[in-house]
Amino acid sequence: MPDKPVQLDPHWLEISDPELDPATLTAEIEQRITNRRAEKGLPISQFPTFDPVLCPQKPVDIAYEPNLYHHLQLVNRIYHQFETEPLMVAAPTTRIPVLSYVWGLIRHHAHALVLFYVNRTVRHQTIVNRNLVNVLNLLTTANEEQQRQIIALQAELDALRQQSEK
Numbered sequence: 491m492p493d494k495p496v497q498l499d500p501h502w503l504e505i506s507d508p509e510l511d512p513a514t515l516t517a518e519i520e521q522r523i524t525n526r527r528a529e530k531g532l533p534i535s536q537f538p539t540f541d542p543v544l545c546p547q548k549p550v551d552i553a554y555e556p557n558l559y560h561h562l563q564l565v566n567r568i569y570h571q572f573e574t575e576p577l578m579v580a581a582p583t584t585r586i587p588v589l590s591y592v593w594g595l596i597r598h599h600a601h602a603l604v605l606f607y608v609n610r611t612v613r614h615q616t617i618v619n620r621n622l623v624n625v626l627n628l629l630t631t632a633n634e635e636q637q638r639q640i641i642a643l644q645a646e647l648d649a650l651r652q653q654s655e656k
Contacts, residue, residue, distance in 0.1 A: 542620075543627040552637045562630060569619040572612045576601045 545566040548559045578597060
């Protein structure tokens with residue numbers, strides 16, 4: 491079976507120019523990567539990706555751990571929320587007339603540099619968080635299904651024991 495082209499996360503590219511469309515650019519980049527790999531005779535890798543997995547709701551037909559569902563719903567709601575806006579608190583040096591302007595510029599640029607690297611890290615962490623939350627959602631759903639199977643098998647086993655005792 492031939493490998494499928496690499497599918498990039500559609501949110502890896504952010505463009506604020508209204509004349510450029512990130513989805514179109516991403517598709518073009520993906521096509522060029524595929525063509526270049528084919529020209530060089532390299533295999534085209536396919537990496538599995540997660541589609542967003544919905545948070546499972548509390549089951550009504552089986553017993554469940556309320557804390558699991560509470561925390562799972564909480565993490566599904568907040569895993570992507572990070573505060574990365576600059577917070578410039580007034581400093582004593584901001585009261586000195588000439589120095590305050592220069593110090594404000596230095597502080598602003600220093601904060602912008604730090605936030606550049608912080609935002610890169612946050613973007614990466616958000617991707618990790620999204621995948622971990624999806625795994626937790628899938629595992630919880632699988633656990634629910636296994637619980638239902640165990641209950642059904644236990645009922646079947648009890649019925650067979652009752653028949654053998656007669």
